[in-house]
Amino acid sequence: MQVTFDVYRKDSGPDAQPWRSTYDVDLPEHATVTDGLLKIRDEIDGTLSFRASCLRGYCGECLTKIGRGNRFACTARVAAVGASGPIVLNPVRVVPVIKDLVFDWDAFMWNKIKAVKPWLEAEDVDDGETVISDAAMKDLRKTMSCYYCGLCDEGCTALPEDFHFLGPAALTKAYRFVFDPRDTQTSERLKILERPKGIWDCVHCFEASEHCPRGIEPTERIIAMRDLAFKTGITNDRVARHHMSFAASVKESGWVDEGRLAVESEGLTNIPGLIKLLPTAMKAVARGKAPIPYLHPKRPGADRIKRIFEKGEQNAK
Amino acid sequence: MRDGTEVPEFDVLVIGGGASGLRAAIAARHAGASVALISKVHPLRTNTGVSQGGCNAPLGPDDSAESFAEDTLLAGDGLCDPDVVRTFTQEAGRDVIWAERMGAPFNRDPAGRLDRRAFGSNSRKRTCYADDRTGYIVLQVLHEQFQRAQIPSFEEWFVTSLAMDDGVCVGALALGHRSAKLDAFTARAVILATGGFTRAYLPSTASLGTTGDGQSLAYLAGASLMDMEMVQFHPTVFPGGPGLLITEAVLDEGGQIIDASGEPISDARGIPRHAMCMLTSGAEGDGAGAVSVDLRPIGRERILERLPQTYELVRAVAELDVTKEPVPIRPAAHRPMGGIETSATGETSLAGLFAVGECSCSGLNGAGRLAGNTLTEALVFGRRVGEAAARYAREVPKSGFAASQLSDETRRLEALTGHDSSADSLGQIQLQLRHLMDEKVGLVRDAAGLQGAIDQIRDLRDRHERLRVKNPSLAYNYELTTYLEVGAMLNCAEAVALAAQFRTESRGAHRRADFPSRDDDSWGAHTVVKLVQGAPQLEKRPLTAVR
Amino acid sequence: MKYALYAGCVSKGGCPELYPAATKVADRLGIELEELTDVGCNGAGVLPQYISDPINARTFAKAEKLGLPMMTICSTCQGVMTQANHRLKGHPAYREEINREYLAEEGLEYQGTLEIKHLLWVLFEDLGIEELKSKIQRPLTGLKISPFYGCYLRRPPEIMMPTPETKQRSTYLDQLIGILGAEFTDIAGKGKCCGFPILQASEENSLAMAARHTGEAKGKGADAMVTPCPLCHLNLDGNQHRAEAQVGAKIGLPILHLPQFVGLALGFDAAEMNLQRHIVPTGPVAAKVEMLS
Numbered sequence A: 001m002q003v004t005f006d007v008y009r010k011d012s013g014p015d016a017q018p019w020r021s022t023y024d025v026d027l028p029e030h031a032t033v034t035d036g037l038l039k040i041r042d043e044i045d046g047t048l049s050f051r052a053s054c055l056r057g058y059c060g061e062c063l064t065k066i067g068r069g070n071r072f073a074c075t076a077r078v079a080a081v082g083a084s085g086p087i088v089l090n091p092v093r094v095v096p097v098i099k100d101l102v103f104d105w106d107a108f109m110w111n112k113i114k115a116v117k118p119w120l121e122a123e124d125v126d127d128g129e130t131v132i133s134d135a136a137m138k139d140l141r142k143t144m145s146c147y148y149c150g151l152c153d154e155g156c157t158a159l160p161e162d163f164h165f166l167g168p169a170a171l172t173k174a175y176r177f178v179f180d181p182r183d184t185q186t187s188e189r190l191k192i193l194e195r196p197k198g199i200w201d202c203v204h205c206f207e208a209s210e211h212c213p214r215g216i217e218p219t220e221r222i223i224a225m226r227d228l229a230f231k232t233g234i235t236n237d238r239v240a241r242h243h244m245s246f247a248a249s250v251k252e253s254g255w256v257d258e259g260r261l262a263v264e265s266e267g268l269t270n271i272p273g274l275i276k277l278l279p280t281a282m283k284a285v286a287r288g289k290a291p292i293p294y295l296h297p298k299r300p301g302a303d304r305i306k307r308i309f310e311k312g313e314q315n316a317k
Numbered sequence B: 001m002r003d004g005t006e007v008p009e010f011d012v013l014v015i016g017g018g019a020s021g022l023r024a025a026i027a028a029r030h031a032g033a034s035v036a037l038i039s040k041v042h043p044l045r046t047n048t049g050v051s052q053g054g055c056n057a058p059l060g061p062d063d064s065a066e067s068f069a070e071d072t073l074l075a076g077d078g079l080c081d082p083d084v085v086r087t088f089t090q091e092a093g094r095d096v097i098w099a100e101r102m103g104a105p106f107n108r109d110p111a112g113r114l115d116r117r118a119f120g121s122n123s124r125k126r127t128c129y130a131d132d133r134t135g136y137i138v139l140q141v142l143h144e145q146f147q148r149a150q151i152p153s154f155e156e157w158f159v160t161s162l163a164m165d166d167g168v169c170v171g172a173l174a175l176g177h178r179s180a181k182l183d184a185f186t187a188r189a190v191i192l193a194t195g196g197f198t199r200a201y202l203p204s205t206a207s208l209g210t211t212g213d214g215q216s217l218a219y220l221a222g223a224s225l226m227d228m229e230m231v232q233f234h235p236t237v238f239p240g241g242p243g244l245l246i247t248e249a250v251l252d253e254g255g256q257i258i259d260a261s262g263e264p265i266s267d268a269r270g271i272p273r274h275a276m277c278m279l280t281s282g283a284e285g286d287g288a289g290a291v292s293v294d295l296r297p298i299g300r301e302r303i304l305e306r307l308p309q310t311y312e313l314v315r316a317v318a319e320l321d322v323t324k325e326p327v328p329i330r331p332a333a334h335r336p337m338g339g340i341e342t343s344a345t346g347e348t349s350l351a352g353l354f355a356v357g358e359c360s361c362s363g364l365n366g367a368g369r370l371a372g373n374t375l376t377e378a379l380v381f382g383r384r385v386g387e388a389a390a391r392y393a394r395e396v397p398k399s400g401f402a403a404s405q406l407s408d409e410t411r412r413l414e415a416l417t418g419h420d421s422s423a424d425s426l427g428q429i430q431l432q433l434r435h436l437m438d439e440k441v442g443l444v445r446d447a448a449g450l451q452g453a454i455d456q457i458r459d460l461r462d463r464h465e466r467l468r469v470k471n472p473s474l475a476y477n478y479e480l481t482t483y484l485e486v487g488a489m490l491n492c493a494e495a496v497a498l499a500a501q502f503r504t505e506s507r508g509a510h511r512r513a514d515f516p517s518r519d520d521d522s523w524g525a526h527t528v529v530k531l532v533q534g535a536p537q538l539e540k541r542p543l544t545a546v547r
Numbered sequence C: 001m002k003y004a005l006y007a008g009c010v011s012k013g014g015c016p017e018l019y020p021a022a023t024k025v026a027d028r029l030g031i032e033l034e035e036l037t038d039v040g041c042n043g044a045g046v047l048p049q050y051i052s053d054p055i056n057a058r059t060f061a062k063a064e065k066l067g068l069p070m071m072t073i074c075s076t077c078q079g080v081m082t083q084a085n086h087r088l089k090g091h092p093a094y095r096e097e098i099n100r101e102y103l104a105e106e107g108l109e110y111q112g113t114l115e116i117k118h119l120l121w122v123l124f125e126d127l128g129i130e131e132l133k134s135k136i137q138r139p140l141t142g143l144k145i146s147p148f149y150g151c152y153l154r155r156p157p158e159i160m161m162p163t164p165e166t167k168q169r170s171t172y173l174d175q176l177i178g179i180l181g182a183e184f185t186d187i188a189g190k191g192k193c194c195g196f197p198i199l200q201a202s203e204e205n206s207l208a209m210a211a212r213h214t215g216e217a218k219g220k221g222a223d224a225m226v227t228p229c230p231l232c233h234l235n236l237d238g239n240q241h242r243a244e245a246q247v248g249a250k251i252g253l254p255i256l257h258l259p260q261f262v263g264l265a266l267g268f269d270a271a272e273m274n275l276q277r278h279i280v281p282t283g284p285v286a287a288k289v290e291m292l293s
Helices: A033-044 A105-115 A134-143 A151-155 A167-178 A186-193 A207-211 A218-232 A237-253 A258-266 A271-287 A302-316 B019-030 B065-075 B082-101 B134-148 B213-221 B249-253 B273-280 B300-306 B308-318 B373-395 B403-416 B426-440 B447-466 B478-502 C018-029 C049-066 C075-090 C092-106 C119-127 C129-134 C165-179 C203-219 C230-238 C240-247 C258-266 C283-292
Strands: A002-009 A019-026 A063-066 A069-072 A087-090 A097-099 B009-015 B035-039 B153-155 B157-165 B168-176 B181-192 B231-238 B256-258 B292-294 B330-336 B339-341 B353-355 B525-532 B535-542 C002-006 C032-035 C070-072 C116-118 C144-147 C224-227 C255-257
Touching: A002 A033, A019 A033, A033 A087, A033 B426, A033 B478, A069 A151, A105 A167, A134 A167, A151 A167, A151 A207, A167 A186, A167 A218, A186 A218, A207 A218, A218 C049, A237 A258, A237 A302, A258 A271, A271 C240, A302 C049, A302 C092, B009 B019, B009 B168, B009 B373, B019 B035, B019 B134, B019 B181, B019 B373, B035 B157, B035 B181, B065 B082, B082 B134, B082 B373, B134 B373, B157 B181, B157 B213, B157 B403, B157 B478, B168 B403, B181 B213, B181 B373, B181 B403, B213 B339, B213 B353, B213 B478, B213 B525, B231 B273, B231 B308, B249 B300, B273 B330, B300 B308, B330 B426, B353 B373, B403 B478, B426 B447, B426 B478, B447 B478, B478 B525, B478 B535, C002 C049, C018 C032, C018 C119, C018 C255, C018 C258, C049 C070, C049 C075, C049 C092, C070 C075, C070 C119, C075 C092, C075 C116, C075 C230, C116 C119, C119 C129, C119 C165, C119 C258, C129 C165, C144 C165, C165 C258, C203 C224, C203 C230, C203 C240, C224 C230, C224 C258, C230 C240, C230 C255, C255 C258
Parallel strands: A002 A087, B009 B035, B009 B181, B035 B153, B181 B353, C002 C032, C002 C070, C070 C116, C144 C224, C224 C255
Antiparallel strands: A002 A019, A063 A069, A063 A087, B157 B168, B168 B181, B231 B330, B256 B292, B525 B535
């Protein structure tokens, strides 16, 4: 069948401007987009650069924007994606492009993974294999079925605002070690992950989990690390103040005292921070919508909530 | 460099970032050597991920290194080096346990110990596994430890030649895709870990880059290639697209091989791969074979739990649901047993040059690899060869190589580039090579077919040499690197065809229709191909004389 | 139609205009509400699950005891509690443990039968569009409105929209805008995050997100944005001036709560819906609505 490809092009180099190339290719019925690209490169235009490796959808290398969606070129059938017109190919968004469809995986992902110390630090034992239940290993196998396809990072809401956010892929890799019972560096790892650009920068919008083609649930993994940090003591001061204040007002009154939350998150002695809140606070007062901090009525049932809270904390230990 | 130019200099240079290369790099580093890795794709994108079923280790109470060795020798059909097999089977347990200690989350039995599945023709349950993604998970663990060892990693660098100085390997010349230039790397020891060459076949189970680069580099530098005719065909490959491997583990989980009428083919379990292939080759032709693999008896829930990768890939590539329908299969080229001739510690016939993994031939696999040995081989020999290379590097004096080698190589690559108005193309040459290998140097061979193959390969090589790379850039110029890969495949293909023609018997994976029996009197020996004054020369290497 | 109302925290705290608007609109539409007054904050994604699951199980048990489905007026409440409910329903052993540990001493038990719906879903799935249309007194003709769902209302999709019928939930707000007579002004960011959850951890990113989405709507000529989540409202409305300062551009886009938007179409005036309580002045949009009467 005849297929037309409309492909993003760009030379390498800092000032290069993008343009587009169109190719008409004759391909077998079951051909994939990668088959098309290979034919273009090997028979028509050797200047076209794109990545491919396993050709079967398990290595993650060929992530491409095809039409309006992002997917692997090696499992995208041309008959399907090209059914209603030319197949439009672009690099994925959020990532610096090096040349044509070759984008900067180092910046996008590999460097971020390096940043989470991605290796097991286990006890040095010379006594056969670790004896451990398969239940613990099963969850790790699920996490390690991640093939670094980048779809979670591509769908992430925070990354377009801040490219330096570690992102769901790197954080899922971090989870793999934080929750490996054989690892001995859990609190050190959490400390690193709680720094800016880490787990607290995630907005838990669940885009990552929605985008993951393997059901690894990266968002839930990040939440699990945050919950663990809450349990062991949050080391990020700003976040700790906010979370502790939230927990305190729910514990004491059954619901959130937002005025208190705003103030305590900044920190009661943080004068510049508190001053920063003033314009918003004043506007809110003028509109009659400012909850007065600490003048916060207890709800009925607050004592029951407190009881549950305390019990939950106790059980978690 | 001898002229004083600064070039990266290492004790050990590893070429190839899959399981064997990573393991070797880690071992060399731990042995105190300065190490660097060059890989044409990122390590996590390498072909190791194809491997699904598991890695063998004689850990069960009913198992032993001896039993493991017997099974390996049997699968090798009389062509293995018993000493190498013995060493391997004795060390396998400790190396697989090392992988677990480094973090591999292998499946566990109810007692919390490494579980082992039945696999292929192993007479005991000895295949440790991680669902059906064992290769990919072991690869990740190795890459994790590789990063921990802080080994400089030159990713997306393509090695264009080895640097030789008077018959000694002193490094390599490589093209950096991103840096867009050719660089020289000096090393006291070079380890080739570049994988197989079965991309030369269609269908196959190979990745795009499995093009025999290392074998070709070594061959052109004067090293010998051993047992090249021994190409393992995997019995259960879906033939659509590039070919999709379906792990034999499905049979041990309860799946069945069925014929065209839906009847299970008996005797389809527990036999060596080459025998399995005879069963699944069924009716040839358009590849929509009369033989299928049926996973339905396993049950949907168990399939999704134990064989998630199989389910997913068959869906993506074959557009079939293994919980509902059988999958047509036929044998297809999988990985070579033959390769660069090496000792039990990876030394090739060239000083300073080592090889490990699928690009090498140490005498471990003989004429047929036991299912489940590949990953264990990467772990055991990766370590041994890394350590050996580090030892060697300690003992040799530093040698540079002439700066002229870099400029010569630059000129050589430039000469490949230019205007080309012929109607010929790399695409057509590759496609014709792949088809002819599958037809004439495939599961069953004969004299006429092999001669035809050799002639055709040489014709393709002439055409290849006449082609010019039209893309003049050095930045992510995949046309140039594909050109070099096609050259490598042609060299490997020729070696395979010549060796297949040479061995006038059937043994293991090498089947001759015109010589259907095994002939130990004439052929209890390895085949060796080597370039002598630019022409391939074949000889027999008696079994006991393996270095 | 009767529901146990879970009013949440912000609808009476930082966005006190929301609660009365919601109850007035429910009343007008014949949606009977019995408020759960002695239940706790669901955690809002801040409290860890080992604390919030038991608190939520208690809330669910109380609603279940009333024999009523539960209704929320906040995307975050809806999302957090649906996820908790999913865990409690899907794992009987887990639910039993929580019942035993935390609820039994109060004489409560959650049996795993509760259904929880946001007001937005109630309008489409229980009240029905025809009934809603019949109550419209003031079609909001000519008003250009952009939707902003709030992440928690749509994701994870397999939990929030688990059946083929409920898949439509991802477009309810879009549809509602047209049903109430207004002009649907689509924005790419309507399903994205408003930035509120990271206000503390990463203020810069949070305000950038708020600026991005309100800016996009304003750029397309929207008169206002409507959101079913008061936490989004806090960032998009409450912090809009800070977002403007950060990106160095004026936005000035009024943000309406879902019940206020519906209420205006039902015939309530701006004061009855407490539009004067917003930080970003709602004068212009209130005036436009006034002219439609």
